[in-house]
Amino acid sequence: MSGTITARVATSSGHPLDDAVMTVMSQTGEQQALAASDANGAIASGDLAAGTYTVVITAEGYQPTARVAVVPGSGSVSLGEITATHAGGAPVPAVGHWTIDPGHSLLEISVRHFGISTIRGRFTDFAGEIVVPDDITRSSVHAEIKTASIDTDNRTRDDHLRSDAFFDVEQFPVADFRAVQVRPATDDAWTLEGTLTLRGTAVPVSLELSYLGEVDDPWGGHRAGFRATGTLRRGDFGISFDDKLLTGAAQIGGTATVGLDIEAVRTPS
Known part of the structure; x- marks a missing residue:
């Protein structure tokens, strides 16, 4: 049995980030999946075995964001909306x-x-x-x-x-x-x-x-x-x-x- 990890990546003003990358690592630090967000900021890993994973979201100009996800087996585990913080920490308005x-x-x-x-x-x-x-x-x-x-x-x-x-x-x-x-x-x-x-x-x-x-x-x-x-x-x-x-x-x-x-x-x- 296998499952997936999903999330939506957005800026502090709610606008989607379409160039974010999700890296999924096992508890031993080995990369298990790599995925990119779409135009709506949606992102999903490939199939993953049951277990606990560290998920790192990166995007150019933004600080990396880490989450822990537990995949129980089949189905999808959602991390919800992840707000990317602009490099330097200060939030920014929409263009x-x-x-x-x-x-x-x-x-x-x-x-x-x-x-x-x-x-x-x-x-x-x-x-x-x-x-x-x-x-x-x-x-x-x-x-x-x-x-x-x-x-x-x-x-x-x-x-x-x-x-x-x-x-x-x-x-x-x-x-x-x-x-x-x-x-x-x-x-x-x-x-x-x-x-x-x-x-x-x-x-x-x-x-x-x-x-x-x-x-x-x-x-x-x-x-x-x-x-x-x-x-x-x-x-x-x-x-x-x-x-x-x-x-x-x-x-x-x-x-x-x-x-x-x-x-x-x-x-x-």
């Missing part, structure tokens, strides 16, 4: 064009105030596009932020931020962010290298980026989530406002922390 949904996204900025508290605000008017190619490291991002949309829940403060002492929204109504390189940072995050142009000054910016997964929405769309954080020095953009207390503490900190929670919809190329 394609993605349009940022501003209604379900958040762009926050925070600065220290008098050195003892934090003031937080958000930009409410922004748009952008994310392009993910087969080579994830060549992914690109382009976003435009309307600087007049700053909102810190304080009208007087917001008017001050819109003035030429800060964002100078009359002369520079749009901040522009462009990135054309992504590289692995940790086992679950990436670094997005880009350029932010604010007040007419272009400054290199690095954002720590996490991909949060994908989902089909109720309206027939396909969505992906991203989280990014980074730090900006306002002096790099010519924002030199420097009121200080008698103690020497700055009224407004020289650095700002930015946080982005982005929901994007996949769009036709």
Whole structure:
């Protein structure tokens, strides 16, 4: 009597891997079967005698995944869906064009105030596009932020931020962010290298980026989530406002922390 071992190999976003290889080894380490996945990610071994086997799934650009399978005799033993983890550990979105949904996204900025508290605000008017190619490291991002949309829940403060002492929204109504390189940072995050142009000054910016997964929405769309954080020095953009207390503490900190929670919809190329 003999049986088979089956599985489906997919990426973290559920897309099938059609170039995965299943290697089945006996308990003594001898290769017993070798099989490749089909276009749907399905993979099946050849006939195997009853016994316990080590199954290793490999695919170019992904970390090897090992499972143990017990074949009792005739019939098929399913390992279910095996999610392949991209080399470097960080999950990746599906290849394609993605349009940022501003209604379900958040762009926050925070600065220290008098050195003892934090003031937080958000930009409410922004748009952008994310392009993910087969080579994830060549992914690109382009976003435009309307600087007049700053909102810190304080009208007087917001008017001050819109003035030429800060964002100078009359002369520079749009901040522009462009990135054309992504590289692995940790086992679950990436670094997005880009350029932010604010007040007419272009400054290199690095954002720590996490991909949060994908989902089909109720309206027939396909969505992906991203989280990014980074730090900006306002002096790099010519924002030199420097009121200080008698103690020497700055009224407004020289650095700002930015946080982005982005929901994007996949769009036709």
